[in-house]
Amino acid sequence: MKTGVFGGTFDPVHIGHLAVAERVYSDLGLDRIVFVPANRSPFKLGKASASGEHRLNMLKLAIQDNSHFAVSDIELQRGGTSYTVDTMEVFREQYPQDEFYFIMGMDSFLELSCWKDVERLVELARLVVVTRPGYELPPEQKQSALPASVWQRTCFLEMPGLDIAATEIRERIKKGRSVRYLLVPEVETYIYANEIYR
Helix, strand or coil, X not given: CEEEEEEECCCCCCHHHHHHHHHHHXXXXXXXXXXXECCCCCCCCCCCCCCHHHHHHHHHHHHCCCCCEEECCHHHHHCCCCCHHHHHHHHHHHCCCCEEEEEEEHXXXXXXXXXXXXXXXXXXXXXXXXXXXXXXXXXXXXXXXXXXXXXXXXXXXXXXXXXXXXXXXXXXXXXXXXXXXXXXXXXXXXXXXXXXXC
């Protein structure tokens, strides 16, 4: 089985995330996409966010009508700082026959040299880097900071026209502005019912 793994804080999950996952699923011919909300990102320490429980619930609501999407709470259950390579090690043990594809944005890829055990990560999964407006491939001097094995196991997939940021959504909710069409309706309803980001 070809499994895409989509990690992130999903704070909140929005239509940009869903569109990316569907695009990767379709264009790469995957069998399923598993969303993995981070317990605590090593790159977002100290930043306030919705609780893991709320983020997990919002993800479940967002994907409920898509049979090839799933959610895993592996990082929330593990606790502490979430490292992708640790999560992929567990997935490899649980599903040894699967071929894994880890989905990330270009902004994350540009920080990849700071990630934990990148060479092991690309042994466990191919990287699918989704480009979005405003991000380009790093210059040669930054490319050289990554091992050759990373480039051999990475593909780039263009996703134009959906530059939606969770940060902006949280700010709009805080200011009482509309976020209609940025979130699936069930997630928007959940946020207001639970007074998240207020």
